[in-house]
Amino acid sequence: MILDHLDRASLYRNLGPRFARGLDWLRAFDPKTPPGRLAIEGDDLYAMVQTYDTQPAARKSFETHRAFADIQYLAGGEETIGFAPLSELKAVTQPYDAAKDCALYADPKCVTNLVMGPGMFAIFWPDDGHKPGCTLGALAQVQKVVLKVRLQP
Numbered sequence: 001m002i003l004d005h006l007d008r009a010s011l012y013r014n015l016g017p018r019f020a021r022g023l024d025w026l027r028a029f030d031p032k033t034p035p036g037r038l039a040i041e042g043d044d045l046y047a048m049v050q051t052y053d054t055q056p057a058a059r060k061s062f063e064t065h066r067a068f069a070d071i072q073y074l075a076g077g078e079e080t081i082g083f084a085p086l087s088e089l090k091a092v093t094q095p096y097d098a099a100k101d102c103a104l105y106a107d108p109k110c111v112t113n114l115v116m117g118p119g120m121f122a123i124f125w126p127d128d129g130h131k132p133g134c135t136l137g138a139l140a141q142v143q144k145v146v147l148k149v150r151l152q153p
Helices: 006-015 017-027
Strands: 002-005 036-041 045-053 062-064 068-076 079-085 092-097 102-105 112-116 120-124 128-134 141-150
Touching: 002 006, 006 017, 006 120, 017 036, 017 045, 017 068, 017 120, 017 141, 068 128, 112 120, 120 128
Parallel strands: none
Antiparallel strands: 002 120, 036 045, 045 141, 062 102, 062 128, 068 120, 068 141, 079 112, 079 128, 092 102
């Protein structure tokens, strides 16, 4: 897992060409972009622009992915993202669905809360359980871009 500000994105260009292109795309992101899926490199690198209200953590589930890494960028608002290593996620609540590239889990014993504000991003790998969209204090509206980065050629 990586947590940083977009103004430091150049530090992560060496993660691979798709990560470099995705971070460049985020740096040029226009907050007026309407919600929806936007292809950057077809199905290998794409953005999901989202606007939503945060929810109490108890209403959210941990998730993991296998085929894609997530770059979750907060364009506006604030939220908490729960983080726990996959090895700590013992209770599967929804088995892995290859079509959605997602499995869901109950909360583990120990959770690290990542505080996200405007301009911040987090990168989650397949071994990184994450629970996005949780409230930080009070319910808030968030504008987020989730980049899906295919990990295999």
